[in-house]
Amino acid sequence: MIKTTAVVVGAGHAGLAMSRRLTERSIDHVVLERGEVADSWRTQRWPSLRLLTPNWQTRLPGHGYAGDDPDGYMPVADVVATLTDYARLVGAPVRTATTVYTVRGAPEGFEIRANGDVLHARAVVLATGACNLPAIPGIAGAVPPSITTLTPLSYRDPGQLPDGGVLVVGASATGVQLAGEIHRSGRPVTLAVGEHVRLPRTYRRRDIFWWMEATGLMAERYDQIDDLTRARHLPSPQLTGTPEAITTDLNTLTAQGIRIVGRLGRITDGVAQFSGALANTCALADLKMNRFLNRADEWATASDLDDDLPPPHRFAPTRVDPRTPLELDLTSGEITTVLWATGFRPDHSWLDIPVRDRTGHIRHDGGVVTGAPGLYVLAMPVLRTRASTYIHGAGADSEALAGHLHSFLSSRRGVR
Ligand SMILES: Cc1cc2nc3c(=O)[nH]c(=O)nc-3n(C[C@H](O)[C@H](O)[C@H](O)COP(=O)(O)OP(=O)(O)OC[C@H]3O[C@@H](n4cnc5c(N)ncnc54)[C@H](O)[C@@H]3O)c2cc1C
Numbered sequence: 293m294i295k296t297t298a299v300v301v302g303a304g305h306a307g308l309a310m311s312r313r314l315t316e317r318s319i320d321h322v323v324l325e326r327g328e329v330a331d332s333w334r335t336q337r338w339p340s341l342r343l344l345t346p347n348w349q350t351r352l353p354g355h356g357y358a359g360d361d362p363d364g365y366m367p368v369a370d371v372v373a374t375l376t377d378y379a380r381l382v383g384a385p386v387r388t389a390t391t392v393y394t395v396r397g398a399p400e401g402f403e404i405r406a407n408g409d410v411l412h413a414r415a416v417v418l419a420t421g422a423c424n425l426p427a428i429p430g431i432a433g434a435v436p437p438s439i440t441t442l443t444p445l446s447y448r449d450p451g452q453l454p455d456g457g458v459l460v461v462g463a464s465a466t467g468v469q470l471a472g473e474i475h476r477s478g479r480p481v482t483l484a485v486g487e488h489v490r491l492p493r494t495y496r497r498r499d500i501f502w503w504m505e506a507t508g509l510m511a512e513r514y515d516q517i518d519d520l521t522r523a524r525h526l527p528s529p530q531l532t533g534t535p536e537a538i539t540t541d542l543n544t545l546t547a548q549g550i551r552i553v554g555r556l557g558r559i560t561d562g563v564a565q566f567s568g569a570l571a572n573t574c575a576l577a578d579l580k581m582n583r584f585l586n587r588a589d590e591w592a593t594a595s596d597l598d599d600d601l602p603p604p605h606r607f608a609p610t611r612v613d614p615r616t617p618l619e620l621d622l623t624s625g626e627i628t629t630v631l632w633a634t635g636f637r638p639d640h641s642w643l644d645i646p647v648r649d650r651t652g653h654i655r656h657d658g659g660v661v662t663g664a665p666g667l668y669v670l671a672m673p674v675l676r677t678r679a680s681t682y683i684h685g686a687g688a689d690s691e692a693l694a695g696h697l698h699s700f701l702s703s704r705r706g707v708r
Pocket of ligand 1: 303
């Protein structure tokens with residue numbers, strides 16, 4: 293049995309940021325990582341992935357981007373290198389190749405079983421991420437067996453796909469990026485589009501994430517957001533990071549030759565049926581984008597920046613072909629691959645403490661897990677602010693939760 297004050301599970305950016313915060317407070321801890329530092333970026337992301345957040349925004353406690361391309365978008369290999377360097381910089385006590393199988397309550401804390409070890413800690417921080425498993429709808433079971441199916445976790449590059457048409461389901465960050473890449477490989481691509489968040493890559497010559505920070509959107513706190521459940525389940529923005537900083541909206545994809553169809557609702561006898569509400573779905577996304585651009589313009593005027601920026605403008609509404617098909621016969625041979633770009637979900641199945649709700653999500657108040665004093669969770673969407681969804685959000689979140697954890701330990705010391 294190994295005794296330590298705190299255990300952090302997962303050595304991604306969030307676990308490492310937390311380690312730094314605990315070290316700052318002289319809290320003895322260990323970071324348990326099933327693979328290597330940044331393992332999900334090494335093993336679960338496709339090689340051509342680039343961050344959709346600009347390099348200047350990839351900042352962690354005690355670390356800022358110092359390269360020569362602050363406005364670029366980091367390829368996945370650079371994310372791995374950045375996090376590996378960061379682990380070294382903060383001296384994170386990471387035990388690699390150590391998979392946590394169980395965390396359960398124990399007298400005065402928690403028992404953690406990892407590989408052959410049993411650890412005992414007074415506090416545990418869950419930093420295993422929000423994107424461990426693909427979120428695939430139940431209708432996936434109705435895809436004819438002759439079709440190859442992939443998820444973003446199993447996708448590497450178009451070379452692994454059979455020849456023929458590809459149906460990409462989901463048009464958020466992952467779907468639009470992979471639809472574009474597969475289309476460029478020469479395969480006909482159909483993209484099924486449900487609810488999505490349309491945003492331009494740049495606006496008035498600034499990256500859209502610059503606007504999101506400047507206007508205060510990113511800093512909006514979880515306890516001040518009207519519909520928090522909805523905010524936490526919002527799809528990722530329809531953005532990609534490319535060297536040319538291009539906008540990857542549906543108009544761009546259509547112009548490239550990608551066929552846009554509505555949300556995939558059902559598959560009956562091998563026939564995929566798409567929603568007829570595509571035009572409405574797109575109109576709503578356009579409306580919400582324009583609402584944000586209005587907010588950006590108002591902020592620029594109020595901040596006296598209009599003279600320094602190009603004038604406001606608006607983007608063309610999403611064009612939807614009225615002849616968009618509502619059905620596609622998956623048995624006809626036209627489609628040989630279905631790629632589910634329908635989101636991700638966390639995997640906390642190894643947590644043997646009753647803190648999850650009916651949908652499997654951990655109940656927490658800004659990362660402080662409900663009903664389990666000493667247990668914390670990090671890097672969930674909109675955990676404490678809208679920035680929590682992104683790498684740079686871990687800075688403030690880890691600071692707040694490490695502060696809470698420190699007070700928790702101090703109060704327990706007082707009790708004994
Ligand atoms: C496709 C994709 C694109 C993204 N693009 C961006 C982007 O552009 N900008 C941005 O800011 N963020 C981006 N995100 C990242 C997002 O910020 C993070 O995935 C998320 O916030 C979680 O970060 P994390 O450090 O908690 O998790 P991860 O980076 O996933 O780290 C969790 C670690 O926990 C380990 N682990 C898991 N289970 C166990 C276990 N049982 N025992 C021990 N170790 C375990 C894993 O091996 C992993 O190393 C993207 C995510 C995805 C999936």
